[in-house]
Amino acid sequence: MAAIPREPGLDHTLALLSEGYLFIPNRVRRFQSDIFETRLMFSPVVCLHGAEAAGEFYAPDRFTRQGAMPPTILRLLQGQGSVQSLDGLAHRWRKRMFLDIVRPEAVERLVEAFEAEWHARVPRWEGQDQVVLFPEVEDLLTRAVCRWAGCPLTEDEAPQRAEEFSAMISGAGAIGPRFVHGLRLRRRTERWAADLIEGTREERVMPPPDSALAIIARHRGEDDRLLDTRVAVLELLNILRPTVAVGRFIVFAALALHDHPHSRDLAASGDDADLECFAQEVRRFYPFFPFVGGRVLQPFEWRGHQFKEKDWVILDLYGTNHDPRLWEEPESFRPERFRDWSGDPNTFIPQGAGDHASGHRCPGERTTIELMKRASALLATLDYEVPAQNLCVDLAHLPAEPESRYIITRVRRRG
Secondary structure: OOOOOEOOOOOOHHHHHHHHHHHHHHHHHHHOOOEEEEEEOOEEEEEEEOHHHHHHHOOOOOEEOOOOOOHHHHHHHOOOOOHHHOOHHHHHHHHHHHHHHOOHHHHHHHHHHHHHHHHHHHHHHHOOOEEEHHHHHHHHHHHHHHHHHOOOOOOOHHHHHHHHHHHHHHHOOOOOHHHHHHHHHHHHHHHHHHHHHHHHHOOOOOOOOOOHHHHHHHOEOOOOOEOOHHHHHHHHHHHHHHHHHHHHHHHHHHHHHHHOHHHHHHHHHOOHHHHHHHHHHHHHHOOOOOEEEEEEOOOEEEOOEEEOOOOEEEEEHHHHOOOOOOOOOOOOOOHHHHHOOOOOOOOOOEOEOOOOOOOOOOOOHHHHHHHHHHHHHHHOOEEEEOOOOOOOEOOOOOOOOEOOOOEEEEEEEOO
């Protein structure tokens, strides 16, 4: 086996918690290598960085996600038996269900539902002294995605569901009270979702037949059996919660409009190509997931290193999106770079690399982009002020967000 750089010491979990998104990029620069070994949670792990590494990591059936992510992420964002934990035929079969749910015409309906919630909320914002945008957007996304997915949601329930989804997302990157809080609220959400799944199967709940709730409740696996209720709950939450997580990108879009005023014309133009470039640069520039983990299924060799079955490997998502070999001036916010982007799925990986249908790349990626485009255009229709506040994004905080959660004042509709 060829020697790869190895970080000395018993364990570097505390360094990961203190460096966050920069943990892998810092060592890539130090070792001058796209591959190195360290220890996290007292276990050896090989860290990978860059487009070539992404291609290797997302090669079909090479890695499994089972046993590869910290317990906080597994318990709050995934769950045993959900699509992320499957491999081979079982994974591809379940992935088809998700791709059916997020087909283009369905995504457009979700975007329209979000826009309707936005327009209904703006009059309230106009009457407030200040608006904290982050929780507001999470609330709007919760209402929109539940209505779109066929999940009944009363006015009283909506803030509660939004709080639950937000706590799951926030708690997944934490150890301690934030994780415990997220887990407690997730259990409450699971009871609600289980009642919806069982109610749909018993015809007590009647969602539209092409809705996410109906498709998941009635989905049959490759064995022609209905999903176990527990697994169906996981998959329903894997539609609802990630949509609410798009709120982070939407707030980062608002931050980009503030920090990089030259980009405001792109958002205000209404041109789909301009909005696409702006949304993609927000996804590249700002932090979302720092990395993704896998366990080797099929032994292979890369860069002279022999990867053995069950080896733990993590791929640097954030650092690859800021790799100067792939992106000119990667620390500059330049939406125009996406006018000439090649479309290589391994160079731009905020939500994973590879193919959506056959691999583990997020099936909701286009949903994310379309929601961001519409939200950016809607932000551009408002006049508002951004008062003095702490807008720093701490890359040691997982998942990252503006410290102030983005406060705006004197909100008015243009015209």
